[in-house]
Amino acid sequence: MIRERLGPIVLRLALYASLTAITFLVCFPLIWALTTSLKPKAEIFAVPPTLWPQAITLENYAALLSGKSQYFQAEGQAAIGTSPAKFFMRWFANSAIVTFGSTLISITVATLAAYSLTRFRYWGQRFVPYFSLLGYMIPSIIFVFPLFLMMVRIGLTDSLWSLILGYVCVTLPFCMWLMWAFMRSIPIEIEEAALIDGASRLQVFSQVVLPSALPGIIAAGIFSMIVSWNDYLFGRVFMNSLDNLTLTVGVMLFFEGTHVDWGLLMAASVLMTVPMALVFAALQRHLVAGFGAGAVKG
Amino acid sequence: MNRKTTVLPDRIVGLLFVVPFVVLAAVFMVYPVIEAIRMAFLSYNPLRPDLTTFVALANFAFIFEDPLFWDSFGQATVWTVLSIVFQTVFGVGIALLLHQALAGIAIFRGLLLFPYIVPTVVIALIWRWIFNPEIGVVNHALLAAGLIQTPIYWLSTPEMAMASTIMLNVWKYTPFVVICVLARLQTVPLELYDAAKVDGAGIIRRFLDVTLPQLKEVLIVVIVFRTIWTFNKFEEIYLLTKGGPGTSTFNLAVYSFEQSIASLRLGVGAATGVVMMVMLFLGSVIYLRVSGFGADEKSS
Numbered sequence: 001m002i003r004e005r006l007g008p009i010v011l012r013l014a015l016y017a018s019l020t021a022i023t024f025l026v027c028f029p030l031i032w033a034l035t036t037s038l039k040p041k042a043e044i045f046a047v048p049p050t051l052w053p054q055a056i057t058l059e060n061y062a063a064l065l066s067g068k069s070q071y072f073q074a075e076g077q078a079a080i081g082t083s084p085a086k087f088f089m090r091w092f093a094n095s096a097i098v099t100f101g102s103t104l105i106s107i108t109v110a111t112l113a114a115y116s117l118t119r120f121r122y123w124g125q126r127f128v129p130y131f132s133l134l135g136y137m138i139p140s141i142i143f144v145f146p147l148f149l150m151m152v153r154i155g156l157t158d159s160l161w162s163l164i165l166g167y168v169c170v171t172l173p174f175c176m177w178l179m180w181a182f183m184r185s186i187p188i189e190i191e192e193a194a195l196i197d198g199a200s201r202l203q204v205f206s207q208v209v210l211p212s213a214l215p216g217i218i219a220a221g222i223f224s225m226i227v228s229w230n231d232y233l234f235g236r237v238f239m240n241s242l243d244n245l246t247l248t249v250g251v252m253l254f255f256e257g258t259h260v261d262w263g264l265l266m267a268a269s270v271l272m273t274v275p276m277a278l279v280f281a282a283l284q285r286h287l288v289a290g291f292g293a294g295a296v297k298g
Numbered sequence: 299m300n301r302k303t304t305v306l307p308d309r310i311v312g313l314l315f316v317v318p319f320v321v322l323a324a325v326f327m328v329y330p331v332i333e334a335i336r337m338a339f340l341s342y343n344p345l346r347p348d349l350t351t352f353v354a355l356a357n358f359a360f361i362f363e364d365p366l367f368w369d370s371f372g373q374a375t376v377w378t379v380l381s382i383v384f385q386t387v388f389g390v391g392i393a394l395l396l397h398q399a400l401a402g403i404a405i406f407r408g409l410l411l412f413p414y415i416v417p418t419v420v421i422a423l424i425w426r427w428i429f430n431p432e433i434g435v436v437n438h439a440l441l442a443a444g445l446i447q448t449p450i451y452w453l454s455t456p457e458m459a460m461a462s463t464i465m466l467n468v469w470k471y472t473p474f475v476v477i478c479v480l481a482r483l484q485t486v487p488l489e490l491y492d493a494a495k496v497d498g499a500g501i502i503r504r505f506l507d508v509t510l511p512q513l514k515e516v517l518i519v520v521i522v523f524r525t526i527w528t529f530n531k532f533e534e535i536y537l538l539t540k541g542g543p544g545t546s547t548f549n550l551a552v553y554s555f556e557q558s559i560a561s562l563r564l565g566v567g568a569a570t571g572v573v574m575m576v577m578l579f580l581g582s583v584i585y586l587r588v589s590g591f592g593a594d595e596k597s598s
Contacts (some may be wrong), residue, residue, distance in 0.1 A: 012400065018395060019400075029421070029424045032424070033420075033427070044433075109319050113316045115315055133586075141555060141571065142331065146331075146337065146568075150329070166326075169330070176319065251423070269419075272420050273420050277415065280415045284408060
């Protein structure tokens with residue numbers, strides 16, 4: 001509103017103050033999770049709570065990365081065999097595989113189809129955007145069970161493939177919508193010029209279209225990764241052996257003991273957030289391309 | 299004429315490009331949804347699939363006579379309306395702040411959008427930790443500040459559990475509103491403000507008369523989208539409260555999940571899903587109307 005000539009310094013300071021206050025409030029839960037994960041066991045339950053750890057420890061992270069839960073050992077619990085920390089790295093790898101796999105399939109299929117839809121004419125092409133829009137409005141809870149029964153029939157239950165395909169069916173509609181909107185905005189003249197110069201359609205696609213579609217592809221990729229990495233429902237319904245769980249489902253099992261190891265849980269939460277935070281930080285400016293094209297999932 | 303010769307092999311390339319999408323969409327999107335609708339008319343126990351029978355509208359009769367379904371419906375409405383109101387107000391406010399030309403605004407922008415990418419599981423875990431009645435930092439802070447005398451049981455009383463899930467939802471999805479509003483704000487012509495200033499309009503008048511009308515369209519779209527998604531959210535509630543205490547934070551998604559998983563009545567769960575889809579479809583029609591999507595299509 002008051003963009004030009006912000007006027008008095010007081011106003012500027014007030015803006016900074018309110019921004020800082022809001023940012024602190026918004027980030028506080030994450031800051032608190034981080035500090036909790038760095039505190040020794042005794043300090044976690046200190047009254048009053050310490051904002052910053054008095055003695056920083058990495059034991060929670062070490063427990064997760066090495067697969068040994070110190071808490072259970074220290075307490076002499078018999079439950080060591082099923083200590084969730086043991087599987088943490090395995091779950092992490094599973095999540096990475098299904099996220100990468102489903103994102104790769106979704107953006108490849110969507111990019112090819114979007115190109116075809118915006119450059120060729122055939123029956124039914126008008127319906128695809130509507131279909132995609134409707135597809136990404138439908139909540140997963142509606143098709144998760146039919147999809148599961150289908151996976152049972154084709155023998156894919158408890159396999160990472162079932163999750164990859166499941167996430168494709170969640171992410172493909174909005175990747176499609178985004179890529180369609182994006183491809184439409186790429187001017188067709190350069191392609192036509194290249195075609196007239198004798199370039200083949202595939203050459204045009206890989207050398208002219210793909211580079212200009214890259215921002216859209218990246219935006220679709222980020223959204224698709226976030227959705228797959230963060231999903232809980234599909235992992236919960238599709239998988240049943242401890243070895244094959246994804247992070248989100250696995251970490252919720254930390255609650256199924258008699259006592260909750262908050263330090264370990266917060267460390268797991270931090271490690272789960274880091275990959276998406278890195279992706280987000282690296283590619284944040286491309287997100288705008290996605291929101292600009294109107295494709296978002298929430 | 300000249301084009302025709304190159305168009306023919308081209309057409310085949312073009313059709314080949316769309317084949318993977320059509321196959322995947324048919325097998326993994328259309329088929330499951332049709333199955334979900336078919337299941338709504340069956341009595342289906344996943345442990346005894348051999349006993350599956352066609353029950354016509356019995357599943358719908360079941361849910362419409364189930365008080366829990368209506369409770370879930372009502373709670374979902376409360377949850378959705380309050381979430382959307384707070385998200386919209388905070389989202390517009392934060393977007394207006396972030397729109398200022400200040401040094402370092404990019405850092406604030408990055409941090410304020412961050413909650414959107416945090417996994418719901420992580421937020422639910424953090425929420426359970428900071429809102430823990432005995433050892434959580436929120437109660438400590440409120441007690442220390444003298445705002446409350448006894449700890450608040452955030453997740454174990456119906457009202458507070460509802461409030462906690464709303465806070466979680468608002469925290470996670472306000473960035474969504476911020477991004478959309480911010481993108482729109484950047485296209486508002488500055489001349490409009492100058493003109494308003496010349497007319498002697500103050501900050502509040504300028505917001506009401508210039509900014510708000512410009513934001514109207516994007517806000518309608520955002521509110522429709524968020525309403526549809528929020529109403530059908532599953533993880534945000536289930537992971538924090540499992541629909542509890544009791545059934546006080548059930549919504550239709552949690553109801554459908556519990557019917558399917560806990561009671562093994564997949565047909566009833568599917569019927570709930572069909573009801574959700576009908577409402578969602580109505581919402582989408584509203585969206586397409588207000589966004590002018592169809593008109594846009596014709597011009598291209």
